[in-house]
Amino acid sequence: MRDKAKNMSILIPFFSATGNTKKVANVIKKKLDDSNISVTMLDITSYSRREEDIFINQYDAVIFGFPIYSMRAPRVCREWLETLDGKGMKCSVFFTYGGFGKDPAHYFMKELLEKQNFELISTAEFLGAHTFNRSGWKAVVNRPNESDFKIARDYTMKTMERFLGNDLNKLGEFEKPIYKKSQFDQAEKYRFSLIRQLPTRNLKNCSMCGLCEKLCPVNAMDASIGTANNRCIACFRCIANCPEGILHTNDISGSWNKKLETHRMTQEEVESLESKIYL
Ligand SMILES: Cc1cc2nc3c(=O)[nH]c(=O)nc-3n(C[C@H](O)[C@H](O)[C@H](O)COP(=O)(O)O)c2cc1C
Incomplete structure (x- = not known):
């Protein structure tokens, strides 16, 4: 792979409010760097960065990285993707998620990227401590860890084989979710019944x-009054980055057992989930 790969230029755009997706993106970058492949990181978490023009077609392939919010990529990321034209370019997507309801994200992402003229050749999901652990949940704490990073390195190499055309297999179809898009839109509001x-x-x-x-990725926080307005998407970027650690929401620890019950999972089952590659 080495010689052909050396001439490739890969873009990694990623959104990461609390750092999990960025950690995985950095592992992927390091693996590509070690193979002498040119990599450009593009952190699209900030509002202003998503407003900038991006000349995607100057790269040979793209690896997108997103967290899963309410079973899909965050709305702001989907809206950003809708501004791109892949012009047939090969791409891959990896997600980080807190242990629940990740399958629709793959399905809807494939649908969206194909609409934007990208050829999606692989996807992956990596466990990442749930954002709401900062308000009292206990979902996949201490992830991503080295076992996830090992899978991220494997994902990088398998994805490169597809980018280079050494592996000509096509990404399989994802199962169509039983709920309609409008029901997923509705589910996005669930976060605000918890984070009041x-x-x-x-x-x-x-x-x-x-x-x-x-x-703030959506210009919702007003530092002078010290609270977010209703543009807030509850990504917790402000909470995760406050130097004094004094930003908080209401305590939602009381809803954790209910969350496990709803998903028919035990704490042990959630903690033993593994990251996964889809080819
Ligand atoms: C608004 C919101 C909704 C979320 N919805 C889900 C979800 O449906 N399933 C899940 O497993 N994790 C969910 N999470 C957890 C994140 O996917 C997870 O913590 C992710 O690794 C965060 O990435 P980041 O650290 O790069 O921001 C959600 C987080 C937020 C903020």
Whole structure:
């Protein structure tokens, strides 16, 4: 693979509010760097970055990285993808997720990327500590870990084989979800029945650095009043990055057992989930 691969240029656009997707993106980048493949990282978490023109066709292939929000890629990422034209370019997508309801993300992503003229050749899912653990849940804590990163390195090499045309197999079809898109749209609102108090700070201890406002992916945080408005998507980027650690939501620990029950899973079963590659 080495000689052909050396001339390839790969773009890795990723959205990562609390860092899990970025961790996996960095492992993929390192694996490509080690194979002397040219890689460009594009962090699209910020609102301003998603507004910039991106000249995607100057690359040979793209590996997108997204978290799963309400069983699909985040709405802001899907809207960003709708601005791209792949012009037949090969691409792959990896997700990070907190242990629940990940299958629709693969199906809808394939549908969307094909509509945008990309050829999706592989996907993958990696466990990542659930964002809502910061408000009291206990889903796949301490992930992604080395076992996930090992699968990420394997995913990188298998994906490269497809990009290079050494593996001519096609990505299989994903099962069509039984629910309609409108029902998934409805499910997006579920987060706000849990997170009733949007990120808010304890005013007394705030250094007024303004990072929460600067980093907000949807311009929802107002640092001067220390709370997010209803544009907030509950991504927790502000909470994860607050230097004083003083941003918080309401405590949702009481809903954790109900969450396990709804998904008919035990804590042990959630913790023993494994990351997976789809080819
Ligand atoms: C609004 C929201 C909805 C989420 N929905 C799901 C979900 O449906 N299934 C799941 O397993 N994890 C879900 N998660 C957890 C994230 O997918 C997971 O923590 C991910 O690794 C976060 O990536 P990041 O650290 O790169 O932001 C959700 C997180 C947020 C913020």
